[in-house]
Amino acid sequence: MGFAIQKTLSLLLLIVIGLLLKNKLKSKEHKQAVKTLILTIALPTVIFSALMKLHVQSSLLVLPLLVMLFNLVFLVLLNFTLPWYGIKKGSAEMRTYMMLIPSLAPGLSCFPFITEYLGEEALAKAALADVGNKISVLFLSYMLAMHWFYKYNKQVKHNRKDKIKSLLLDMVNEPINLVMIGALTLLAFNVYMEDLPLFFQDSLSLLGNLMTPLILLFIGIAVIFNLPQFKSIGKLLVFRSGMTFCLSALLIAIAPSMGNTAILLAVVFPQSACSFWPFAHISLVEMMGQKQKEITGKETTPIFNGTLATNILAFSLPFSTIIILSIFSVNQVFPLAFTNAANLLLIGLCFIGVSLLPRMYRLIVKKKNPLEVRKRRLLVAVRKREI
Numbered sequence: 001m002g003f004a005i006q007k008t009l010s011l012l013l014l015i016v017i018g019l020l021l022k023n024k025l026k027s028k029e030h031k032q033a034v035k036t037l038i039l040t041i042a043l044p045t046v047i048f049s050a051l052m053k054l055h056v057q058s059s060l061l062v063l064p065l066l067v068m069l070f071n072l073v074f075l076v077l078l079n080f081t082l083p084w085y086g087i088k089k090g091s092a093e094m095r096t097y098m099m100l101i102p103s104l105a106p107g108l109s110c111f112p113f114i115t116e117y118l119g120e121e122a123l124a125k126a127a128l129a130d131v132g133n134k135i136s137v138l139f140l141s142y143m144l145a146m147h148w149f150y151k152y153n154k155q156v157k158h159n160r161k162d163k164i165k166s167l168l169l170d171m172v173n174e175p176i177n178l179v180m181i182g183a184l185t186l187l188a189f190n191v192y193m194e195d196l197p198l199f200f201q202d203s204l205s206l207l208g209n210l211m212t213p214l215i216l217l218f219i220g221i222a223v224i225f226n227l228p229q230f231k232s233i234g235k236l237l238v239f240r241s242g243m244t245f246c247l248s249a250l251l252i253a254i255a256p257s258m259g260n261t262a263i264l265l266a267v268v269f270p271q272s273a274c275s276f277w278p279f280a281h282i283s284l285v286e287m288m289g290q291k292q293k294e295i296t297g298k299e300t301t302p303i304f305n306g307t308l309a310t311n312i313l314a315f316s317l318p319f320s321t322i323i324i325l326s327i328f329s330v331n332q333v334f335p336l337a338f339t340n341a342a343n344l345l346l347i348g349l350c351f352i353g354v355s356l357l358p359r360m361y362r363l364i365v366k367k368k369n370p371l372e373v374r375k376r377r378l379l380v381a382v383r384k385r386e387i
Helices: 002-021 026-053 063-086 092-100 112-119 120-152 162-175 177-187 198-210 211-222 227-254 260-271 277-298 308-334 340-367 371-387
Strands: none
Touching: 002 211, 002 308, 026 120, 026 177, 026 198, 026 277, 063 092, 063 120, 063 227, 063 260, 063 340, 092 120, 092 227, 092 277, 092 308, 112 120, 112 260, 112 308, 120 260, 120 277, 227 260, 227 308, 227 340, 260 308, 260 371, 277 308
16 A cells, blocks of 8 residues: 555544544534644644745745635635535625635645655645645635625724724734744744754644644544535535646646646645635634624624534545545556646536536426426425424
8 A cells, every 4th residue: 555545544534533532522612622722732833833944946936826826716716606506695605615615735635645656856846835825825814704704794893994903913813823923033034943942843843743633633523414515515626626627727738848747746736625724714703703792792794604614624635635646546547647738628627517517407407397396495495394
């Protein structure tokens, strides 16, 4: 069994262990405690360590810029395409999808395969590209989440200056943002990880090692099985994968001189699972809503669906792992399958078509027999009332 497959199975096993712990850690306080450990210790430590190891070459700065562009393009696409998948425009579910679907978590789902199939040099480039993703998920997603909170909760009194001040204070008070400010300050004075005392480096390493198991255990503990929701998530993950193949094809067509390793990197990196960091912002917004309720005694408008966010994370990891492993496996037998722009475009369009099949089926049935559709809707409504 290859190293990459063993790594994947070990990650999925942690989610299974989390599922087995659901009955032991079923109270809200238990889940909140695990989430607090992740958001205040594990994630900030990993971010600090990653930033302190950065020695950026100017010639490779295009990589994080491309990933940031990918995140932004996907965010815009989702704003127009989500209603086609039955997601109500302007709903908490739509905002949740828009936070998570464009994000990437290559460390969990992609880096082990890059190491195994493409080598250390490709991994270094992928890590640099991930800097652009981190800027998107840590800063841009945070600002978007705060914008939505104030937009849909106008009863929270603030003027524009107060809003900006509040955003800045929230950013400074968050452990993740504090460590980023600290790391960037040290980097400005040319202080890197290797310049720090060895005992401090060891402590960071030990704390950082907590992140992956804690996140995967939390996913298993917090996931709530909801078949209709999983169907909706599955369709959108297939769409995400198909659109990513199309964007990779466009990049390869624009830069045809890329080598096979660079092409495969451009194909597999954006197929990574959804990131946990936007979930951290979602959790922060939910806590802000609870705090506002304690102050005013009034409910705030729900901005996100926390259960949906957890299920997206739970579903996207195995989905992305299967896609990435399939790309590398097929490439060993058919080298042109995922390195040719035309083939990638065709694969992407097929994925998008598959994701739209349930929608097209409903439209056809509705057109052919509208009376039958009305009867079914009436029957569903009656059953809901009986329940």
